[in-house]
Amino acid sequence: MGNREALLAGAKQCLIDCGWARTTVRDIATAAGVNHAAIGYHFGSREALLTQALVHAVDELSAELAHRAPTDTPEQAWQGLIDTFTTHRTLWVAQLEAVVQAERSPDIREHLARAQREGRAGLGGSVPLALLTGLMLQSLVDPQHAPTGNEVIAELRSLTTTP
Template sequence: MGNREALLAGAKKCLVERGWATTSVRDIAEAAGVNHAAIGYHFGSREALLTQVLSEALDELGAEITDGLPTKSSERWPAVIDAFTTRRDLWVALLESAGQAERSAGVREIFVRMLHNGRDGLGGPVPMALVLGLMMQWLLDPEHAPSGEDVRAGLAALT
């Protein structure tokens, strides 16, 4: 593994373990096992490196949800909820990173792309809004968050 790949892996580890705001150049370099100057050489800045890692992480999670999504509607919501519980550490890191979108056009573009892909993969803006709401509930209050069956029953009651 070269320095670039090591930096990407180290930055992802730091993003998940420490979050965007508290990950330093030194943290990333230490996790990657390289000199911190390699960040500037390969990515230009800490922010550019974290933005690249964020983009890859969102693509990874998006593919996991949409590629493995059952075609049967009643089985979809439990599968979506499973993604929040099995990859909780990465979802928390991404949620924290979303706050950077206000100050970074690159981060905003990544999240906008995620929203568009999610709408396409889940069948429109309403399912995507439901996924985002479920994500917040499962990350902040998993003991009281709705189950897949709760979601299915609630949607049936709405229609």
């Protein structure tokens, strides 16, 4: 594994362990086993590296979910996604932290915007992405009372039926 790949792997681990805001250049370099100057050489900045690491981590999670989705019922598919808010909690929190950073960084904003466009395409539109975002926030803030996959589908069906 070269320095670039080691830095990506180290940054992903740091995102999981420390989150976006608390990950330092030194943390990443230590996790990657390289000199911290390699971050600038390969990525230009800590933010660019963290953005790439976050995109890779989300891609890996998406591939994991896509692998099981073809045989799932809608309820099972949403429950599988909802479960990731617990099993991959730190990754979801890191995404929220990145959104806050995007307010002041055009580079981060562009990477996240591209990922969001891909997310809309993968989920089937803006409404499922909005639903995902809302469910994520509910699950992170109040996991004991967040809706289940069955509840999500039942509520969606109730919205589409006429009284």
